[in-house]
Amino acid sequence: MLLPAGTLLFSFGLRTPSTASSVSAVNLETLRWADLPPIPQGDSDLVDTGLSQQAGYSLDKQIQAGDRLTDIFTLGDMAETGIADLSLIQIETLAQLNLQDIALSAITHFTKQSLGSLVEALPALKTLPLGEISPLADLVKSHVTEGIQDLLSQNIGALVGNSAIAQLPLSQIPNLQTFSVADIPTLAETPLKEFAGWQEIRLKDIPGLDQIPLADLGMLSPSAIATLDIVWGAAESQATFQPISGSTKVGFQYPCQQER
Template sequence: TPFIPNIEEMTFSTFPPIESDGSVVISNQDINQLGFNPNRSWQKGQTLDTIIQLGDISEGFGVETFTLNEIKSLVNLNFHQFSLKDFGIIQFQTISSLFDAIPNLKNKKIKTIPPLRDLIKDTQCGGQSQGCNLLNYSVKKITKDSQLASLPLNQLSLEQYKFSDIPGLSNTELKEFNQWQQVYLSEIPGLNQVSFADFPNSLSTDSIEFAQIDITFSEAEYESLKSISGSYQEGFNKSCTGGCSHIELGGNPLILGKQWISGNSQKVQGGYGILSSLFGGVEPTGRHPFGDVFKVVIGDIDETTGTVETDLYFRVCQKGWIDLGCSPYGIGPIPFMTFKENNWIFF
């Protein structure tokens, strides 16, 4: 019988580590032009939540509309075990951007908000609170002074503060904070444990179809002209010639005799917008049974045992004030599921 992975049990923490080293590299000149730095590198064995940033899964999962409190309620977190250092978004904030994210801070006095109190005290008052009039100012008044407003919170030792030291922090949507897109999933407490069924845009298995794996072919001599694999850019019937490892499908009249080509044999164009040039502009051929958050790719095929490995690939995206688009699906492979001849596979 066909087997559908249980979306309820899928989280970023349940995936095995990535299987090869990789990186995203663009020049400093390009970074300045884009106003965004997608650069990162990873080693084989690293977990996905330390490679993927919030911006990468924004379009697919709507992650940016989460608040910390919503994540907490989904995964049963205890905030007392965390400090502000564990909330990676804080490292990108200034007094001004914090005020923009949490407008309710405006009438609160600086001295009542421990991180802001210490930031002002240490940088403006010689470390003394006595006689330091600035501490009695409201947040709004401090932000009227551009020099004070631009003081960065990452000057502080953030591990000494709790989430509750910034009123309203845990009830603020992630997207309200400056540079939220560039924070790794691992830097948002509990996010890697959220079920793929519980994201604001949850994954769905509604449109999944099944077929049976009839035959597995190695790269030796086969061409593949009846493909159901490819990419959003090239379509999902991209033929392959000259050594095309693939599986042939049956059991479903819709795609009898069709072929799903291995991503090891064929690369296809991927991505859109400025970021489409990353990963050389190409990605392994595959399909999207679960939507566009990740791509399902057939990896190694062993013809002698009839074994088929599938992998997942993720991408880099940036949709802020300017939509820079998304890269090809180049972050992978992440081992997914193993099939045998005569098993049913989803497409």
């Protein structure tokens, strides 16, 4: 389900009868993805929406006990929130991280690219000689042996005209974990949605995202959040403590008179 921008509804205690006797106070100014509870124990579910073809990426979810929302949701699911418009350097600022400490191997939207698709996402690379960008030079050298010196002096834009070179997967860069985001020009400044396949990147695979207060991402408004208790059957037939009922005029413990 895609939620309207600025509105987010969290449901706690899914799958289990409500045992809460009070509602904990939630500080909406500091609430982060990392603060939200994992899925309770229970059987795993395969959620098949049937809408993947229409959306252009897989909307199907394999949900297991212990999963957090960041394990389940992808950037595509959160498209209306604007998260995909962020760049790594913006996330670094909001999460108070240092990009120099983050290895390229931890940047999923980078490792899922080919050399060709990376150049499409980062067009500034086209005019740079391959030899100036060590991770990419190492990738090409690990697959090409003849004429490598000539290749290193060529601009990357010309090199990706060769389909075999363009299709080289970045995940095969030797010693990828030894390089940082700063080793790829403009990678840190480019919005996540510019990369091929961005819709399928899980939120957990974006370093630091789960540490940013949701309010800073524009996802929470104090007037648009509530705790919802779902009625699953007879075991839930009794009134919930402090249900969502009433209004600002009559108060929020106003009784519902209709039959259950």
